[in-house]
Amino acid sequence: SQQGEEDPQALSIQEGENATMNCSYKTSINNLQWYRQNSGRGLVHLILIRSNEREKHSGRLRVTLDTSKKSSSLLITASRAADTASYFCATDAGAGAGSYQLTFGKGTKLSVIP
Amino acid sequence: DVKVTQSSRYLVKRTGEKVFLECVQDMDHENMFWYRQDPGLGLRLIYFSYDVKMKEKGDIPEGYSVSREKKERFSLILESASTNQTSMYLCASRKRQGRVGDYGYTFGSGTRLTVV
Numbered sequence: 001s002q003q004g005e006e007d008p009q010a011l012s013i014q015e016g017e018n019a020t021m022n023c024s025y026k027t028s029i030n031n032l033q034w035y036r037q038n039s040g041r042g043l044v045h046l047i048l049i050r051s052n053e054r055e056k057h058s059g060r061l062r063v064t065l066d067t068s069k070k071s072s073s074l075l076i077t078a079s080r081a082a083d084t085a086s087y088f089c090a091t092d093a094g095a096g097a098g099s100y101q102l103t104f105g106k107g108t109k110l111s112v113i114p
Numbered sequence: 115d116v117k118v119t120q121s122s123r124y125l126v127k128r129t130g131e132k133v134f135l136e137c138v139q140d141m142d143h144e145n146m147f148w149y150r151q152d153p154g155l156g157l158r159l160i161y162f163s164y165d166v167k168m169k170e171k172g173d174i175p176e177g178y179s180v181s182r183e184k185k186e187r188f189s190l191i192l193e194s195a196s197t198n199q200t201s202m203y204l205c206a207s208r209k210r211q212g213r214v215g216d217y218g219y220t221f222g223s224g225t226r227l228t229v230v
Contacts, residue, residue: 045218
């Protein structure tokens, strides 16, 4: 079952600009994760933010989490052509039923134009 | 470099064939997962395994089965392939969740299966 919903579905920007993608979810979570997928390949884990965290950084990535609004955002600063990919958020519901699995959204397709 | 290896990148099979998709990880991870990915539908969980010889149904298990006889290997089996099983299949693994750790998945490169 889908829980995360990314917005927008597609985003096109110029190299050097910042890219922001949003994710909304429906139920309580233990953590939320972002993944990148290059065309036709597997997903690569980017960053994980726990439910008691509000912001996290990793290189040019910045993730925020607002559990009261059940939403997260991924910011990629100073984008590069190599950032062109699909980006997925995934939620981990934590202990209890389904705790072993992540639930993925449908992704945002980012195009960075050189 | 730690990784998840899927045996085939591309596979073409005929309707009715029994199909085996193999996945091997070298990270000593307890949890392993099989997803399929289709345009407009995102990733959907087929089966997962939280330890050797253990398996649990995901959201769309119909038409599939799995086998986990060894910790490093998780096989997905299409008992009788049908055209609606044409898809990208993704295997992933993860260290068992602990009190102090939350872990991301490590994915394989995917197998694009076409059933004709």
